[in-house]
Amino acid sequence: MDTPKVWLVTGASKGFGYESVKLLLEKGYRVAATSRDSSKLEKRINSDHFLPLTMEVANEESVSKAVSAVMQRFGKIDVLVNNAGYGLLGGIEELADEEIRKVFAVNVFGLINVSRSVLPIMRKQQSGRILNIASVSGSVSAPATGIYSATKAAVIQISEALSKEAEEFGIKVTAICPGGFRTDFLDKSSMATPKNEIPEYTLVRNTVERFGELNKNQGGDPKKAAAVFIKIGEMPNPPCRIYLGSDALRMMKKKIADVSQSLDTYFETSQESDY
Template identity: 35%
Template sequence: MTGQGKVWLITGASSGFGRAIAEAAVAAGDTVIGTARRTEALAGLVAAYPDRVEAISLDITDGEQVEAVAVDILARYGRVDVLVNSAGRTQIGAFEETTDRELRDLFELHVFGPARLTRALLPQMRERGSGSIVNISSYGGQLSFAGFSAYSATKAALEQLSEGLADEVAPFGIKVLIVEPGAFRTNLFGKGAAHLSDEHPAYAETVGATRKLVRDSDGTQPGDPEKAAAAIRLALDAEDTPLRLALGGDAVDLLVGHLDSVRAELATWEAVSRGTGFDA
């Protein structure tokens, strides 16, 4: 590879946000290492930019493979300037419908995999005194509703790991950006990409409505992945990069409503909350 510019390592680069971010990085003259379970989807991008794009097969849930890929990339490239943890999928199901296996698999994909890869790359960023880590979350990382309990749980875990990490690595010149998209026109709701738990009739109205929303909205989501990629680059290039970046008007509206609700509930119960200490 003879490319110039920053070196980006992007998981889930074959589609969705990962693909849009990869294309934006290449357009800016940077070098991209894109990982995916099946790299065939990246063949066109590699063929168009053979000196600046490399596709690597990676199952982010395979810890040994994650470690080996990180070691190989650092040996050949010397550094990773921007890590983007984008690999993921949708999980729809009521809490009661979701099995232990489904929950564990989702945490492996959304939490443990990104954590392993981040830990593997942190030493070189810390020693170099620069670097950026972008974790693709969701507005569901701060709130949830029927059918998304498992999905939101993994994104909330990823966000809290990221928030603590940001505080730890800021002195070393490393940025951490949590991205919270709303509904974007990716394949996240597409056939084969969205995993649905076995249905229980008791949740036909609540979770059933969520399942219908996912099926009906595929391909009509308002968010543009290319504009999302541009917004992420803008945030990373800013002198004061935000910890969280909401993307899409729907995400902003839902997050504002959620924060207002939390504040109102705190105010309603403030006297009770404050009254739990020992008497003077």
């Protein structure tokens, strides 16, 4: 690799982020990685080509400081992986404003903050890749996942718009939408639940319980996901959106079939509002 590319990975202390950082370094890339506590990264990864940074993605000043440190160390940013985020399981009625706003602050506004800080660098370079880690839940929602799904739907739509806006600068944007992967995502450290549950919502409670049973038994391999991230980051013409995992593909095929059937069923009704 003549001029090793520089990757910036957020939310890198575990899961997809951590596996991506490890594999990137093995492949000879230069890597800057962020976490809310960079000491976790410093203890786990030792490389001359690695820059661990503390970053609160929801804090613009923290983001700006970290991005400046990347530029000071490496002089460029070729690929940004917006991976920082966490989950929230709970019914719409039982979730408080504070709980909802917190997950939006990280999953949506945090992603926007980091992207806005890196985009001027990529525009000046006239090149770059942005990989936004969304979720199949951004396209297929279920009981107890409504708010989390809304944040990931936002990520998908932001990615689609930005892919068109930034294309003239040689910047490619992809929303990666994983299904279930065997990470720490369903652990209590990554998945929040309501402080005030409403027991009457039995379907919500049952769904949350099923997610707990699924933890560490998901079909997706995070190491293989990291390899796909890198593959997409190196594609000359990457997709605007890609679903990751057999379960995600099954869910999307059913979703597309359901939407298609609904369009056909209510086709005439949908046209009744035209002039």
